[in-house]
Amino acid sequence: MALQIINAGPNPIDVAEQIRLAIAETLPQATIAVRPGGPGHFEIDVTDAAFAGKPRVRQQQLVYGAIAHLMSGTNPPVHAVDRLDCRIP
Amino acid sequence: MSLDENVRQEITELIGSSDVVLFMKGNRRQPQCGFSATVVGILDAMLPEYTTVDVLSAPHIREGIKTFSSWPTIPQLYVKGEFVGGCDIIQEMYGSGELFETLGLEPVETARPRIEITPSALRALSAAAAEHGGAGRELHLSVDAEFQSHLSIAPRGRADVEAITDGLMLLLDPISASRADGITIDVSDTPNGQAFRVDNPNAPRVRPMSVRDLATLVESGEPFELLDVRTPEERAIAAIPGAVLLNESEAARIESLPRDTMLVLHCHHGGRSQQAAEQFVALGFSQVWNVVGGIDAWSQEIDSDVPRY
Numbered sequence: 001m002a003l004q005i006i007n008a009g010p011n012p013i014d015v016a017e018q019i020r021l022a023i024a025e026t027l028p029q030a031t032i033a034v035r036p037g038g039p040g041h042f043e044i045d046v047t048d049a050a051f052a053g054k055p056r057v058r059q060q061q062l063v064y065g066a067i068a069h070l071m072s073g074t075n076p077p078v079h080a081v082d083r084l085d086c087r088i089p
Numbered sequence: 090m091s092l093d094e095n096v097r098q099e100i101t102e103l104i105g106s107s108d109v110v111l112f113m114k115g116n117r118r119q120p121q122c123g124f125s126a127t128v129v130g131i132l133d134a135m136l137p138e139y140t141t142v143d144v145l146s147a148p149h150i151r152e153g154i155k156t157f158s159s160w161p162t163i164p165q166l167y168v169k170g171e172f173v174g175g176c177d178i179i180q181e182m183y184g185s186g187e188l189f190e191t192l193g194l195e196p197v198e199t200a201r202p203r204i205e206i207t208p209s210a211l212r213a214l215s216a217a218a219a220e221h222g223g224a225g226r227e228l229h230l231s232v233d234a235e236f237q238s239h240l241s242i243a244p245r246g247r248a249d250v251e252a253i254t255d256g257l258m259l260l261l262d263p264i265s266a267s268r269a270d271g272i273t274i275d276v277s278d279t280p281n282g283q284a285f286r287v288d289n290p291n292a293p294r295v296r297p298m299s300v301r302d303l304a305t306l307v308e309s310g311e312p313f314e315l316l317d318v319r320t321p322e323e324r325a326i327a328a329i330p331g332a333v334l335l336n337e338s339e340a341a342r343i344e345s346l347p348r349d350t351m352l353v354l355h356c357h358h359g360g361r362s363q364q365a366a367e368q369f370v371a372l373g374f375s376q377v378w379n380v381v382g383g384i385d386a387w388s389q390e391i392d393s394d395v396p397r398y
Contacts, residue, residue, distance in 0.1 A: 057174040065159030072152060081161065 012036035015077045019044065019067055026066035031089070040079030047087040059086035096153040103150070104167045109139035109192065112154050113164040117141050118373075124176040125164045130233075131183045132166075134264045135192060168192060184246035184262050199250045202261065202269040204230070206254045209276045210285060215257055218242070230259045232268040236292035240285060295366040298353060298378040300386045306353070307331060313351035314343060318365045319384075323357065327396045329387055335365065348373045355380035355387075357398075 016034040023032050023046060030048035037043055044063065051059040063084060064071075070078045104110050111128060115121030117139075120129050132139055144151035144163055151163065158165055158172050166173040168191055173179065182188040189195065206214065218228045221242045229241045230252070250266040252259045261269055268291050277286040298306075306313065307330075316339070317324060317332040324334055332355065333339055343352065352369055354362040359381050366379045380386070388395045 057172070057178050061159040061172070064161050068156055068159060068161070071161045072155060 012039070012042075015040075015070070016042060018070060019078065022070060023063055023066045026062065037082050040077065041082050042078060042080075043083040044081055045085045045087070047089050049089055051086050051088050056086065060084055062086075092153055092156045093149075096149055097157065100150065100153055100157050103140075103142055104170055107140040108169055109136060110167045111139060111141045111164055112144055112150070112167075113141050114143070114145050116143050121145055122163075124162070127176055128164045128166065128179050131179060131188070131264065134267070135188070135194060183264075184248065186246070186248035189248070199248075199263040199266045200270070201250055202252050202266050203271060204252045204254050204259060204269060205271075205273040206257060207273070207275045210274045211255055211257055213276055213283070213285070214240075214259075214274070218257070227260050228258065230261050230265065230269065230272075232261075232265040232272075232289065232291075236268060236289050238269075238272070238287040238289060293370050293373075293375045293377070295363060295370055296378050297381045299381055300390050303353065303355075303380055303387070304391045311351075313353055314346075316343070316352060316354045316362075316365075317384075318354055318356045318362045323398070326398045327384055327388065329355065329384055329392075329395065343369070344372060349375055351376040351378075353378045353380060356383050358383040358385055 013036065016036050019034045019042060020032050023030060023044075027046065027048045027050055029050065030046050032047075033045040035043045046063055050062070054062075063086065064081075067078065067081075070076060071081075103112075109132070111125075111132065113120060113122075113125035113128065115125060117129055117133070120126035129141075142150060144154065154163070154165055155161055160172065160175060162175050164179075165175055166179055173191060174182070179188065182191065214228060217240075222228060225244050226242050227245055229243050229249075231239045231241070233239065245260055246262055248263050249260040250263060252261060252266070252269070269289070271290045273288045275286045275288070276283050278284075303315075307315075315329065315332045316335045317328065318335045321334060321336075335343075335354070343350075352366070352374055354366045354369075354377070356362040356365075359379060362383065363379045366377045369377050382390075384395065385397060388397045
């Protein structure tokens with residue numbers, strides 16, 4: 001039998017919560033939903049009045065800026081955000 | 090995330106170094122990732138010149154630009170110092186026509202491509218449009234940088250070009266439209282059922298050139314590169330005047346030329362040069378010819394002073 005080593009990464013549920021908290025710190029009024037996808041992959045929905053009047057790229061920059069520390073470094077807990085939806089309530 | 094002040098300074102200078110700056114993996118000639126290649130394809134079609142920064146050769150910029158822009162992915166486009174977006178947003182802005190405005194360009198009026206559709210393909214496409222279209226969703230044809238065609242049903246983009254064949258409308262984004270003139274769409278049977286088959290005459294391929302056409306081309310004085318792919322020993326026996334031996338340094342020189350440079354390759358009978366020519370097509374050259382019959386045909390039909398061997 002081939003020897004296979006499975007290196008357990010961080011629990012995706014915990015990372016999803018870290019993402020949620022980090023966004024909530026920057027956008028305290030926002031409604032935030034984070035769903036884990038594949039390992040290190042996440043889908044994020046953020047609804048916030050603060051997005052009003054901003055082009056989509058500026059809305060997404062607010063969110064990406066809030067979670068940048070979770071996406072940088074050599075082996076970050078978040079590898080990719082597969083989908084980021086920013087909505088205005 | 091804090092960003093080292095020196096890195097911030099360096100990025101600020103890069104962004105200010107030109108009106109359009111693309112942070113990407115690889116460079117304009119050789120993008121090293123599909124997303125970077127997509128953005129290069131769009132910018133190439135719109136701008137004669139822009140600046141690229143290869144983040145693969147500068148790891149501190151690769152990490153730094155993510156923090157600087159609050160944007161986690163590469164490529165990243167800056168126009169006049171403003172962050173515009175990554176691959177998805179650029180594609181979307183290109184499709185909607187907004188990117189022309191951002192780059193300060195007048196939207197170009199793209200000629201409608203002529204597309205031929207066989208009767209069976211026309212029936213199948215009309216049926217697909219009727220089944221999946223409607224509510225502003227229409228049939229699209231796109232042609233990517235490798236000249237592969239894709240059909241889809243999607244909302245109309247502001248810059249889309251209409252191609253109407255026998256009452257059926259296909260929408261194409263401007264880059265696809267520029268690659269689509271003369272396309273034929275047919276239906277063919279595959280092991281997985283019926284599929285559309287698209288023949289695109291614009292797809293780069295090695296084209297055959299007769300020695301007579303080569304002689305005419307030489308006389309015309311038109312600029313082109315005539316490359317001899319034989320060995321130096323064969324060349325010592327016989328050579329076509331003006332042809333250059335394709336050795337390593339010559340190959341490096343050719344590879345650095347614009348991709349629309351006309352390349353004509355020959356060998357002894359046409360076999361080896363066909364293979365070499367296909368490699369130049371794979372590198373992105375669009376005007377590549379192989380001399381049919383090689384130097385042997387040249388000796389027999391054009392210049393009997395060139396010895397046969």
